[in-house]
Amino acid sequence: MSETSTRQLVYLSHLIIQIGSWAFRIGILIGLVQSGMSAAGLGVAVIFAPIIFGSLFLSPLVDRSDPITAMMIINAIRICALLAIFYTDGADAVLSYTAIAVLSLVQPVYVSAEVAFFRRITSKDGMISVLRNIANIDWVTYLLGMFAGAVLSDRLHLPGVLALNISAVWLSLMMLFGIKQRSKTVWSTPEPPSSGTILDLTPLYPTFFAVFLLNLGAGIINVYPAIRATARGVLDKDVLLTIVMINGLLALLGALAAKPVFNWLGALVTIAGAAVLLAACLGVMSLDAGLPMVIASSSAMLGFGQIFSAAAQTHMVSSVAPDRAARLSGLFQCCTCSGVAGNGIAFLLLGDRLPFGMIVLICAASAFLAFAVATFAVVRSGHSQVSGPVDH
Template sequence: MYLSFLIIQIGSWAFRVGILIGLLQSNMSAAGVGVAVIFAPITLGSLFLSPLVDRDDPLTVMMIVNAIRVCALLSIFCSIEINSFSTYVSIVVLSLVQPIYLSAQVSYFRRITPEDGMISVLGNITNIEWLTYLLGMFAAAMLVGPLRLPGVLALNITAALVSLIVLFVIRQHSRKAAGTFGKPPSGTILDLTPLYPALFAVFLLNLGAGIINIYPAIRATAGGGLDRRVLLAIVMTNGVFGLLGALSVKPIFEWLGALPTIAGAAALTSASLVAMSLDASLALVVASSSAMLGLSQIFAVSAHTYMVSSVAPDRAGRLSGLFQSCTYGGFAGNGILFSILGDELSFGLIVLMCAGSAFLGFGVATFAISRSTHCQISRTIER
């Protein structure tokens, strides 16, 4: 299962940076619109399609998603212009199915893993995400360009096909276990209402942290053209720190507990965004953005673990869908705001506004988790 995820993520990261840089070469607003087009459908897919995962075999769902990915990527590969209608339609399709895959994966692991083991599972998934970020971004930086985008697409198509084959093999060896996945889920999305404040905090933090989707490209094109060395310096160091953040989350979470880990990571993420807003040296650009990514990973894995572990296994797909909806909804909102304000305000001021959103997320997260903990203690005493 981890191998399949690793393969598909390499292609996905390469595709994402290739498309964004291709759009950025048109104008700043196009990059913001590109981020919105990539992440807004993920939000919708997370909200409306991910709950369906709890009704079927997660392995089958992931195989279907990979088949859809291949078809959508082939459509982009055959398009003459990157900025065409068919390209945007294919990007929307890819974005819609992404949360279904991730929710199916979380649902699969939640059904075979005890509650106290989910921090390890989600930590492993995040470790793979950042390892593949490094590999995918490096591949994209080497391949991307007006004449080389087909290479990025070919890499992603190959990754989706190989991942599909790996999942098929896993499913053939897991038919007995997979037969227990057909039970209908209990309850509705309203049963997750107590977690809504924490989910809102996730949205606010990612509304600020989402600037990282454009940040490396903006800094790498500050001189007028694409400086490949600057791009590599930023994305590779970002990836290393994102991976370090994911690797450190389990011991930190087990040492400090949910509230200090989540609240502390959110506050420090906001501080890192303040440093990112400064128009300073490349060293500060790399250090601040890398710290922000590492800390935001600690926040994300801790918050996801806290919420997924608090629901029944047959609701894990639904909860994971909501979590992704808030995460990518924040990213999409950041892209929309950047497309509106990118030509009106300085980049530093926009990043500072992002820091304010992340800090507000820190306040909401602290309140939500403190209230939840207090309610749990009160119910225990009443019993």
């Protein structure tokens, strides 16, 4: 199988599995919100907290193995965890939380395996194109998966959503198995191997911290649509679907814009600019100014978030040799998800104590701190850029 064919099949596998994943996420979130705000906050924490462990301790293992094989093993684990949820009494049951934690634990390892695979066959200047393509797939599947998940949750409830996700994971597993059987060559870039440690990554520390702070604020988007779509304790699923669909469209536009903005401004300036614009959007989101403003501000926030994410991850992954790509992808995901998990914990603690608008305003302050840290990195680097001619 040619390198181009393999690359396209990995993209297609990612598309299929993400449709099921997004459908599952909206289905489980609807169930948790209907169980209460505390259940929703705990659910967000359970979804994102295990990703920290997986990112730090499991993702680096991919650098020592075949990425395709790693993705196949993870898909098999996912199927087992999803089947377990069928035997629960509801979304907030202990077994559900346990299965969600397992799914979250292996998620960063799967993503790191994908990034490691592409880094081995792509030059460092071409990684912005790869990560842009993955982000585009993520948000196209967000639209498809969220719609499917909302419809199935309304008509078939959680079991219908689970059936869709299991089918998607199984199909992805079969595609990866086909790639494994047909591919006889291991592709790698001609760059020399590296044996560096985390101590060699000091120049990236401000980026790590900025990613954490921004997601500590932006993580509120996990519950924001459901809360804004709830009036007098009743969730309006049509309003929720409207919010998440337009959110997804603007996020897709942000992902499409990431590459030209990155090439124009460079990594660090792009990171800083996207952070301050995202903080401004969160400030507007703190106002309960009606559905149009809710949709516009949250959608713009997600769009700027995609630009920030693509620039930050490209900057981190391209700063190291290919044999450390999975480790750096894991660190990026760790910073991202520790911020989001922290947001979930904060919401769990503050959700019943502070007005929702005040909580979102605190989130805006966290994102503005991310801008301050990124600005410090720009000044310290003398506006150095990692951008250059890129592969398509």
